[in-house]
Amino acid sequence: MSTAFSAANFSTQSFPLNHTSTTTHDSPLVFAKPTSQFLRSTPKLRLSSFSKLNLSRRSGTVVAVSDVVKQKKSKSTPTLLITKEEGLELYEDMVLGRAFEDMCAQMYYRGKMFGFVHLYNGQEAVSTGFIKLLKQQDSVVSTYRDHVHALSKGVPARAVMSELFGKTTGCCRGQGGSMHMFSREHNLLGGFAFIGEGIPIATGAAFTSKYKREVLKEADCDHVTLAFFGDGTCNNGQFFECLNMASLWKLPIVFVVENNLWAIGMSHLRATSDPQIYKKGPAFGMPGIHVDGMDVLKVREVAKEAIGRARRGEGPTLVECETYRFRGHSLADPDELRDPAEKAHYAARDPITALKKYLTENNLASESELKAIDKKIDEVVEDAVEFADESPVPPRSQLLENVFADPKGFGIGSDGRYRCEDPKFTQGTAHV
Amino acid sequence: MLATASQRILGQSFQNIRPAVSVLRSYSSAAKQITVRDALNSALDEEMSADPKVFLMGEEVGEYQGAYKITKGLLEKYGPERVLDTPITEAGFTGIGVGAAYYGLKPVVEFMTFNFSMQAIDHIINSAAKSNYMSAGQISVPIVFRGPNGAAAGVGAQHSQCYASWYASCPGLKVLSPYNSEDARGLLKAAIRDPDPVVFLENELLYGESFSVSDEVLDSSFCLPIGKAKIEREGKDVTITAFSKMVGYALKAAEMLEKDGIYAEVINLRSIRPLDRSTINASVRKTNRLITVEEGFPQHGVGAEICASVVEESFAYLDAPVERIAGADVPMPYAANLERLAVPQIEDIVRAAKRACYRSVPLAATA
Numbered sequence: 001m002s003t004a005f006s007a008a009n010f011s012t013q014s015f016p017l018n019h020t021s022t023t024t025h026d027s028p029l030v031f032a033k034p035t036s037q038f039l040r041s042t043p044k045l046r047l048s049s050f051s052k053l054n055l056s057r058r059s060g061t062v063v064a065v066s067d068v069v070k071q072k073k074s075k076s077t078p079t080l081l082i083t084k085e086e087g088l089e090l091y092e093d094m095v096l097g098r099a100f101e102d103m104c105a106q107m108y109y110r111g112k113m114f115g116f117v118h119l120y121n122g123q124e125a126v127s128t129g130f131i132k133l134l135k136q137q138d139s140v141v142s143t144y145r146d147h148v149h150a151l152s153k154g155v156p157a158r159a160v161m162s163e164l165f166g167k168t169t170g171c172c173r174g175q176g177g178s179m180h181m182f183s184r185e186h187n188l189l190g191g192f193a194f195i196g197e198g199i200p201i202a203t204g205a206a207f208t209s210k211y212k213r214e215v216l217k218e219a220d221c222d223h224v225t226l227a228f229f230g231d232g233t234c235n236n237g238q239f240f241e242c243l244n245m246a247s248l249w250k251l252p253i254v255f256v257v258e259n260n261l262w263a264i265g266m267s268h269l270r271a272t273s274d275p276q277i278y279k280k281g282p283a284f285g286m287p288g289i290h291v292d293g294m295d296v297l298k299v300r301e302v303a304k305e306a307i308g309r310a311r312r313g314e315g316p317t318l319v320e321c322e323t324y325r326f327r328g329h330s331l332a333d334p335d336e337l338r339d340p341a342e343k344a345h346y347a348a349r350d351p352i353t354a355l356k357k358y359l360t361e362n363n364l365a366s367e368s369e370l371k372a373i374d375k376k377i378d379e380v381v382e383d384a385v386e387f388a389d390e391s392p393v394p395p396r397s398q399l400l401e402n403v404f405a406d407p408k409g410f411g412i413g414s415d416g417r418y419r420c421e422d423p424k425f426t427q428g429t430a431h432v
Numbered sequence: 433m434l435a436t437a438s439q440r441i442l443g444q445s446f447q448n449i450r451p452a453v454s455v456l457r458s459y460s461s462a463a464k465q466i467t468v469r470d471a472l473n474s475a476l477d478e479e480m481s482a483d484p485k486v487f488l489m490g491e492e493v494g495e496y497q498g499a500y501k502i503t504k505g506l507l508e509k510y511g512p513e514r515v516l517d518t519p520i521t522e523a524g525f526t527g528i529g530v531g532a533a534y535y536g537l538k539p540v541v542e543f544m545t546f547n548f549s550m551q552a553i554d555h556i557i558n559s560a561a562k563s564n565y566m567s568a569g570q571i572s573v574p575i576v577f578r579g580p581n582g583a584a585a586g587v588g589a590q591h592s593q594c595y596a597s598w599y600a601s602c603p604g605l606k607v608l609s610p611y612n613s614e615d616a617r618g619l620l621k622a623a624i625r626d627p628d629p630v631v632f633l634e635n636e637l638l639y640g641e642s643f644s645v646s647d648e649v650l651d652s653s654f655c656l657p658i659g660k661a662k663i664e665r666e667g668k669d670v671t672i673t674a675f676s677k678m679v680g681y682a683l684k685a686a687e688m689l690e691k692d693g694i695y696a697e698v699i700n701l702r703s704i705r706p707l708d709r710s711t712i713n714a715s716v717r718k719t720n721r722l723i724t725v726e727e728g729f730p731q732h733g734v735g736a737e738i739c740a741s742v743v744e745e746s747f748a749y750l751d752a753p754v755e756r757i758a759g760a761d762v763p764m765p766y767a768a769n770l771e772r773l774a775v776p777q778i779e780d781i782v783r784a785a786k787r788a789c790y791r792s793v794p795l796a797a798t799a
Contacts, residue, residue, distance in 0.1 A: 141531075173568035182567030189534055189571070190563075194554055200524050201559055204531020211537060215513050216484055241524025248519070402565050403603050405572035405627040 081297045084364045090296055091359065091370060093132060094124040094352050095377045097148035100157060101327075103381045104147065104164060108331045112389070113164050116193075117178045120148040122294075122326035125351035126258050127152045129299030130226055133307055139187040141202035142228045144179035145258075146191050149228060154186045161384035167391035174394045175402070195229065196236035199255070202227030203242045206253035206310075224310045225253045232263040234277045243284040243318065252310035254303070255281075257320040258293065264329040265337040281318030293321030294349040297358065324349075463644035471613035471645070472502050472634070475620040476540065478652045480510055483538065486624055489516040489525055490542030490579075499544045500580060500639055526552035526577070530559045530629075533575040538624060543579035546595045546633060560629040561604030574627045578620070581609070581633035582676060582727045583775050589763035594728030596675065599631045600705040600737070606658055607705040609633040611679040612643040615702055618656030626658060633704075635676045661708035663715070667695035670785050671715040673738055674725040675701040678776065682725055685781035694789055704734055712738060713746045720751040721788040725781055730758035755784040 082090065101119040108117050120127065123145075131140060131152035142149040150160050155171055163170025164178055171183050180191040189205060192198040206225040213221045233239055234257060246253050257277050261268045269275050281288025287309075291302045299321060306317040324346035328335030359365040406418065466474075480486045487510075492499045494507040494517040507515040518525040522543065529539035543549045549556060560573045582594040600607045606628055610616040616634070623630040648654060664679060665686050674682040679700045686696040697715050701708065716722050722742055724735030735756040742754060760774040 172566060172570070175568045176566040180566045182563070182570055184567070184570035189531070190567070192559070194558060197527065197554060197559060200527020200555065201531035201534065203524070204528035204533070205535055206531075207528055208532045208535040208537050211487070211513065211532070215487075238523045238527065241519070241521035242528070244519060245521065245524055245528065402567075402569040404606075405564055405569070405574075 080362060080364070081301065082364070087355070087359050087364045088369070088373065090128050090132060090300070091352070091355055091365070092373050092377065093128040093152055094296065094355065095374055096151055096157065096380065097124040097127060098352060099377045099381045100147060100151060100160070100384070103161075103385060105327070105331060107164070107385065113178070114166075115177060116144065117164070117331045118145040118329065119327045119331065120145050120325070122346065122350070123258055123260060123323045124148060125296035125299050125355075126228075126256065126293045126321045126323055129296045130228075130254070130256055130303040130307075133300065133303050134224065134226070137187060138224045138226070139189050139202070139205045140226050140228070141189045141198040141205065142181075142191060143195060143198060143230065143233075144191070144193050145230075146181045146188075147178070150181045150183065150186075150188055150191075153183070153188045155181065155183045155188060157380050157384040158387045159183075161381075161388040162391050165388040165391070166393065167388055168394040168398065169387070169391040173398065175398070195233045196238040199227050199229060199233070199238055199242045202253055202255075203246050203251060206246065206251035206316075207249065209252050210249070222252065222311045222313075224307050225251075226256055226307075227253060228256045228258055230263070231257060231259040231261065231268040231277065232266070232271065233257075234280065235272055240280075240284075243280065243286070243316070246316040247285040250313065250315040252313065253316045254306045254310055255316060255318045257318070258323055259320055260323050260325045262325070262329070262338065264333060267337075276320075278318060278320040286316045286318055288318045288320070290320045290322065293323030294346065294351050294354065296351050296355050463646060464650065465642045465644055466613050466650075467640055467642050468610070468613050468616045468634070469500070469502055469639040471616040472620055472639075473504055473506075474650075475617045475624075476503065476506060477509070479621055479624040480506065480514065482652070483624075484514075485536065486538045486540065487514040487516065487532075488540050488542065489518050489529055491518055491520060491544050493517060493542050498542075500636060502634075502639070503542070522548050522551035523555065526555040527559060529575055530555050530563075530573060533560070533573045533629075534563070534571050536574070538574045538576075540576045540578060540624060543577065545584075545591055545636070546579050546581040547591050547593055549577065549579070549595065556599070556605070556629070556631065557602050561602050563604075564628065565604060572627050573629045576620075576623045576626075576630045576632055578623075578632035578634060580636035580639075582635055583759070583764060583771070584636045586766060586768060586771065587764075588766045592764035594633075594726065594759070595631075596633055596704050596726065597728055597733045597737070599633075600707070600734065601732075602705075604629065605705060606630045606703070607633065608658060608703050609635075609675040610702065611638070611664075611676055611700050612641070614643065614645050614649045615656065615662075615700070617645075617649055618654055619658070619702060622655045622658050625655065630658075633676065638677055638680075641680075656702070659703045659706040659708060661702055661711045662700045663697060663711070664700045665696070665698040667697035667719065669694045669696060669719055670721040670723060670788050671697045671699060671712070671719045672723045672725060672781065672785065673699045673701055673712060673735075675704060675734070676727070678725045678727055681776065681778045682781055684778045685785065688778070688782050689785050692786070694785060696785055701734075707737065707741065709741045709745065713742060716742050716746050717749045720749055721785075722750070723755045723757060723781065723784050723788060725757045725776055727759050727775055730756060730761055733758050752788045755788055757781055757784055 098121060101121050104113060104117060104119060107113045127148045131149065140149055140153050147160055151157060159171040163172055163174060163176060163181065166174045168174050171181060176182060176191060179193045181188060182190050189201060190198060202225045209221055209223040212218045259277060278288035278290040289302055292298050302319055306319055309317055326347060356370055360367060488503060488506065493503040494512060494515045497504040526541055529541040532539050556577060560575055564572045583592040596607060596609060599605055606626065608619045608623055608630060610619045620632060623632050665683060672682045682698045686698050689696050697719055699712060699715060724738045726734045735758055739754040739756060757776045757780050762774060764774055765771055
């Protein structure tokens, strides 16, 4: 089933965007051992009830899409991967991410933002490419570099900016901060400071989706979870533990590696025995894909397949996005160890410029339309800053709130009220 | 061998204590005996059948019937989707449990012993305990982490640590530690129903102990409140606080003290966080002397917190310095005689109580 994953075709076609020869790996989609062998053994492991639901579905559509694309290519008309609306949506989202992060840097140096702030400049293609394909009920789990994931998922820019300023109107009322963005409404599950911490959480969210379908019988629950993390995390034990369990239990999750080649000052190549992260997927029985993370359209195509796979119940996918952060690790990082030539190389592959070029060259949008979007986003970000500035700081009483969902510590009874408020508390089963 | 010997001693002593206690508290007359193991098993069973969102995960909880047979029979009854045998990946599966709890499922994560929870402690503290606060109430985590805690018999240093004080120092967690079958049933059911992360510290040596329980305890809606201690034995001369296995020792010590005319009040803490400071302080105000008993390491332990709480709130009522009985300040040795020296014994409690009662001038406690 996994071999039908046809992203292999993408690397051989030349996309109109960037002719990148930097992906020097020979065959990105060689699956070391056919995963079908592994999957066939799962019924013996008593997981048949889990996989029963989707064994009959095949991922035939994947092959079909690439075949169609191939045929179209041969007709020598340029293949458009997106419609105009989609293109503008992607452009707007990426520009929002970039403008927001630039504003964060300004605000930080003016003292309005403090603590640890990690900016996402340069990596927008990954966030936009993946998250714009999700539904509201799908969840995203991120790391400390989570502002743009929050924005892409739908958290309003005002809420994120207020949170960064530490105001009570922020998405977590100022209690989380830059590294801990949570939104129940948009299913953004954080925001984690420890690397690798979000991966098991994401796996748990995917587990819930499966549990709801199989055990709680919510038959239409096909929520997918995306876990974003970096190259350094791929050396962490929890990453491997979760690859194993996600594949073992066929969970609807996509592991997205934002490989920007650098931890703080530690190059990925110095830290990793085998730097090709996508290869770690097949070792656990899932496809491992490498994609150019500076190209939002390529990312989007791969994301469609991976998310589709998860939604159909075929299990997890590991996607390695080769990307780059234009700024330092955080605003406190002087960023002296990275080679300027490397930075220049990736700056030339700026995802926003590339998409702009694609849209204008294929007559999907005019310069003026894109400029209008730029202007609109500037206004949105300015408004967010104003809103955050004018918002009040949290009141003192907020310090002790929300430590527990049930602060009275006696448990919530079956009527939904705290048990200790029940007048019959000292009788009956509440034995003191 | 040490374990069974002490179990027999304790078992016999309970037969003697039970009637005395039941005179003071009004239990219903029909008394059935169940082991702590059966109490926990029945609590899990009932909560799983009541709420389909409750599921178990841990090593060997399914086909092996539980490393200590606590989850016996549950795999057959509820199937492998709800009783999950996990690979040996504490960090991974604890995080998965927390992630599932973010969505309102109610996982009960078993650690084979709480020593292994150290591999997952990042998820217990950072992902579970702090999430409700960090997300300003949007994401609550209704998860239970349970397993045996503290010293067993001859299992060595890496399997014998008591984690009550570590977890109890963290805001956002509730920490419970049952003693007898009634505690085990009531507190586990309360923990599973609670919408916050609960660390449930059992004790391996108590699993096989039988205790009498009333019919009320066996009712499927029985639940104990979290955050309330129980006065197991009333007295007037000295207060002894304890939790888990040490409650049994304290009760036995109280019996021995009674022969010398010292009537000890034994408090079973049940809940380490939130600590029932009001019950402890009320008792100290009555008896004016306090002994805290715990099995864990002494520094920054539960006893230290209780002592500070009493000094803060009831200093004027103390007639003697607070005595802390704790495990020895060493990693647990293996040799049986050394192990006996490293864990509090009944005689230690008796001696401490006598010291507290005969001392009228506060003297610095010598080593």
